[in-house]
Amino acid sequence: MIEQLICKNVTLGYEGIAVAEGLDFKVCEGDYLCILGENGSGKSTLIKALLGLKDVMSGEISFVNGASSREIGYLPQQTPVQRDFPASVREIVQSGCLAKCGLRPFYNKAEKERCAKMLDRLGITELADRCYRELSGGQQQRVLLARALCATEKMLLLDEPVTGLDPKAQLELYELIARLNKKGITVIMVSHDIHMSVRYATHILHIGSHKQLFFGTKEEYVNSRIGQSFILSEGGEEHE
Amino acid sequence: MSDLLNTLQFYLGHSFVQRAIIVGLLIALCSSLLGVTLVLKRFSFIGDGLSHVAFGAMSAATVASTLLKAASHDDSDLPMWLAKFLDETNDMVIILPITLAAAIMLLKTGQNTKIKGDAAVAMISVGSLAVGYMLVNMFSTSANITGDVCGTLFGSQSILTLTNTEVIICIAMTVIVIGVFVLFYNKLFAVTFDESFAKATGVKADGYNLLIAVITALIIVLAMNLVGSLLISALIVFPALSAMRVFKSFLSVIICSAIISVVCAGVGMILSILFSTPVGSTIVTADIVVFFVFMLISLILKRE
Numbered sequence: 434m435i436e437q438l439i440c441k442n443v444t445l446g447y448e449g450i451a452v453a454e455g456l457d458f459k460v461c462e463g464d465y466l467c468i469l470g471e472n473g474s475g476k477s478t479l480i481k482a483l484l485g486l487k488d489v490m491s492g493e494i495s496f497v498n499g500a501s502s503r504e505i506g507y508l509p510q511q512t513p514v515q516r517d518f519p520a521s522v523r524e525i526v527q528s529g530c531l532a533k534c535g536l537r538p539f540y541n542k543a544e545k546e547r548c549a550k551m552l553d554r555l556g557i558t559e560l561a562d563r564c565y566r567e568l569s570g571g572q573q574q575r576v577l578l579a580r581a582l583c584a585t586e587k588m589l590l591l592d593e594p595v596t597g598l599d600p601k602a603q604l605e606l607y608e609l610i611a612r613l614n615k616k617g618i619t620v621i622m623v624s625h626d627i628h629m630s631v632r633y634a635t636h637i638l639h640i641g642s643h644k645q646l647f648f649g650t651k652e653e654y655v656n657s658r659i660g661q662s663f664i665l666s667e668g669g670e671e672h673e
Numbered sequence: 674m675s676d677l678l679n680t681l682q683f684y685l686g687h688s689f690v691q692r693a694i695i696v697g698l699l700i701a702l703c704s705s706l707l708g709v710t711l712v713l714k715r716f717s718f719i720g721d722g723l724s725h726v727a728f729g730a731m732s733a734a735t736v737a738s739t740l741l742k743a744a745s746h747d748d749s750d751l752p753m754w755l756a757k758f759l760d761e762t763n764d765m766v767i768i769l770p771i772t773l774a775a776a777i778m779l780l781k782t783g784q785n786t787k788i789k790g791d792a793a794v795a796m797i798s799v800g801s802l803a804v805g806y807m808l809v810n811m812f813s814t815s816a817n818i819t820g821d822v823c824g825t826l827f828g829s830q831s832i833l834t835l836t837n838t839e840v841i842i843c844i845a846m847t848v849i850v851i852g853v854f855v856l857f858y859n860k861l862f863a864v865t866f867d868e869s870f871a872k873a874t875g876v877k878a879d880g881y882n883l884l885i886a887v888i889t890a891l892i893i894v895l896a897m898n899l900v901g902s903l904l905i906s907a908l909i910v911f912p913a914l915s916a917m918r919v920f921k922s923f924l925s926v927i928i929c930s931a932i933i934s935v936v937c938a939g940v941g942m943i944l945s946i947l948f949s950t951p952v953g954s955t956i957v958t959a960d961i962v963v964f965f966v967f968m969l970i971s972l973i974l975k976r977e
């Protein structure tokens with residue numbers, strides 16, 4: 434197992450007030466880590482810290498064995514600004530290659546080919562010249578996923594990628610992500626859906642209010658007390 | 674009809690009118706290029722705030738020039754030289770730095786979650802309007818203060834009295850703006866579309882935001898001559914909004930809004946010559962008409 438990311442006793446917060454404390458976990462190549470936790474427990478904050486968009490208050494996040502925070506494909510929790518943005522699918526997916534450009538003003542042939550490859554891989558080649566804002570939610574997520582893949586083929590960070598999709602589209606997206614994972618891409622995903630997490634993930638990180646409740650493999654989680662009670666409570670809600 | 678054409682021909686023969694039209698078209702081009710980014714980034718408030726700041730700065734420059742002239746004893750001493758220098762450059766040396774500083778300040782407060790960004794902008798912009806008007810009233814030696822102020826707010830005849838130096842400054846700035854835009858086009862797109870993704874892949878988003886603010890300041894100072902400080906936002910916002918109604922990719926929106934803006938500026942200036950209407954409001958009216966036409970087009974396209 435080649436380690437890629439190590440989080441040691443990390444505390445996250447805003448303006449001196451801690452949101453989540455004692456985050457301790459590591460991610461290896463090819464892992465599929467699901468981050469669970471209620472609203473406001475600091476999942477998005479953790480994602481931002483992993484991306485280097487936000488400093489940790491204490492502790493240490495380190496990338497090892499050639500991984501780096503600059504080589505992460507990121508699928509953000511959607512912001513309202515994007516919804517009416519006039520941009521073609523191709524323009525958006527290509528922007529994932531930007532880091533490879535450096536100071537060069539335009540994309541070169543290799544980057545354009547990479548973009549075409551990713552479009553093909555996610556089955557959205559025929560959408561390439563469509564307008565992003567006219568796509569369905571599921572198609573939009575695929576576009577953003579293709580952009581993330583343009584940025585890297587090592588590690589994907591997904592913040593609630595299925596929000597707002599209908600059950601069928603949700604399932605398709607989960608399957609797609611699982612296929613990418615099988616090809617060797619490390620996946621770190623924030624999710625609210627415990628059943629899907631347990632089905633696809635290899636590891637689970639569960640954050641409670643203010644502290645880490647669980648980190649370990651999926652099997653350990655399912656057999657742990659916290660895992661059992663969470664699965665039961667979520668299952669109960671769905672039957673109501 | 675031939676009467677109108679004759680008038681037009683007569684005016685277009687004058688070099689000052691030619692200069693005005695060249696400068697007008699260039700300003701329209703620059704402001705529309707930037708407009709798309711500003712609108713999509715929800716930064717149009719910066720443009721609006723800055724135009725008021727530029728008015729305040731202009732008043733300060735007028736006051737400075739008056740004071741310098743009063744302080745000089747003969748025609749060749751330092752104060753007089755400074756005053757002449759101010760006149761030469763159309764007060765740019767004062768207006769530009771102040772507006773640039775304000776642009777950077779607005780950008781920083783706009784991103785600050787603690788102070789409400791829009792309230793800060795309102796404070797700064799209305800504040801500089803008030804102080805500017807007061808200064809002009811206290812110190813100006815002009816007989817027609819209201820006329821002067823109205824000119825700066827809604828566009829004055831100063832577009833018709835451009836010197837060759839000013840035309841050259843304007844061309845140089847246009848080249849800079851277009852150059853920056855072409856060189857950083859892909860980065861500007863990424864930063865506009867999704868700032869946190871851009872940052873995560875290592876694009877220096879804060880630097881590009883600063884670049885956008887600085888260029889906005891440049892354009893506003895330039896555009897003050899054309900449409901006056903109150904109407905600049907219209908020049909920046911309308912072409913972008915019209916183009917966004919109909920076109921679907923970033924590139925086509927930018928190209929279309931540049932075309933709209935240049936055509937409207939050209940048509941507006943010619944109409945204002947023919948019917949002696951105020952230049953600024955005529956151009957903006959043309960922009961508004963185009964906006965409604967594009968809205969209609971988009972409705973029709975949706976029906977089909």
Ligand SMILES: Nc1ncnc2c1ncn2[C@@H]1O[C@H](COP(=O)(O)OP(=O)(O)OP(=O)(O)O)[C@@H](O)[C@H]1O
Pocket residue numbers: 447452470471472473474475476477478479
């Ligand atoms: N920019 C900010 N400034 C101050 N506090 C913030 C900021 N962003 C988030 N917070 C606070 O940090 C906490 C964690 O927020 P975060 O967005 O990480 O939650 P989350 O786990 O992603 O929730 P959700 O499931 O709703 O997405 C919340 O209590 C929130 O109020």
Ligand SMILES: [Mg+2]
Pocket residue numbers: 476477478510592
């Ligand atoms: Mg979140």
